[in-house]
Amino acid sequence: MSELDKNNLVTLDVRPTIQSGKDPYNDIMAAVKDLNDDQTLEIINVFEPIPLINKLKEMGFESEVIRKDGAVHTYFRKQSGAIEEKQKHHIYKSDAEEFDKILASFGDKVRTIDVRALEMPEPMVTILKEIETLEPDTVLFVEHKRIPQYLLPELEDRNFKVVIKELEENHVQLLIFK
Secondary structure (H helix, E strand, O other), X not given: OOOOOOOOEEXXXXXXXXXXXXXXXXXXXHHHHHOOOOOEEEEEEOOOOHHHHHHXXXXXXXXXXXXXXXXXXXXXXXXXXXOOXXXXXXXXXXXXXXXXXXXXXXXXXXXXXXXXXXXXXXXXXXXHHHHHOOOOOOEEEEEEXXXXXXXXXXXXXXXXXXXXXXXXXXXXXXXXXX
C-alpha cells in the first residue's frame, strides 16, 4: 500500500480510554463519521486494531499502520466511492426473558467463559479461540464488561449469531452460536 497522506490529520489517542476500562469504539466511529474526504484519521493505540481495520475497509477506507515511540499509529483515509457500513443481521440485543429462553434451548450444551477481568484485546482473542472448537449444537455463554464492538463483525463474518443481554453498566452477557 502506498503511504497515506498525513498532512490533514484528525488524531484520536484511544490509550487513555482503554486504560480507564472503557471501549473507544463509539468515539472512533463518531470520528470516522465526521471525517471529511480530504482528512486522514490517526488512531493511536497500544495494539494493532485489526478488527477495526477490517471494518473500515468494508466501509471503503484504506489503512496504514506505523509503530513508533512504543505506540501503534493506524491511519485511515476514505477511498473514492466509499461504501456505507453494512447492516448486520445475526446480532441483536434481547430482553432477559428471550435471552434466557434461547439459552435454555441449548440444554446442557453450553460452554461458559468470563472475560471481564481481561485487558483489551484479550477478551476478543479468548472468544475467537473458544469459537474455533465450538460444536455446532453448542452455545458459548460469555460474561463480558461491555458489548464487544470490534468482535461483532468478526463473528458476523464467521456466520455466528450473537444475542446480547445488558445487565448493568459494566456487565453484559453474550450467547454466541451457529
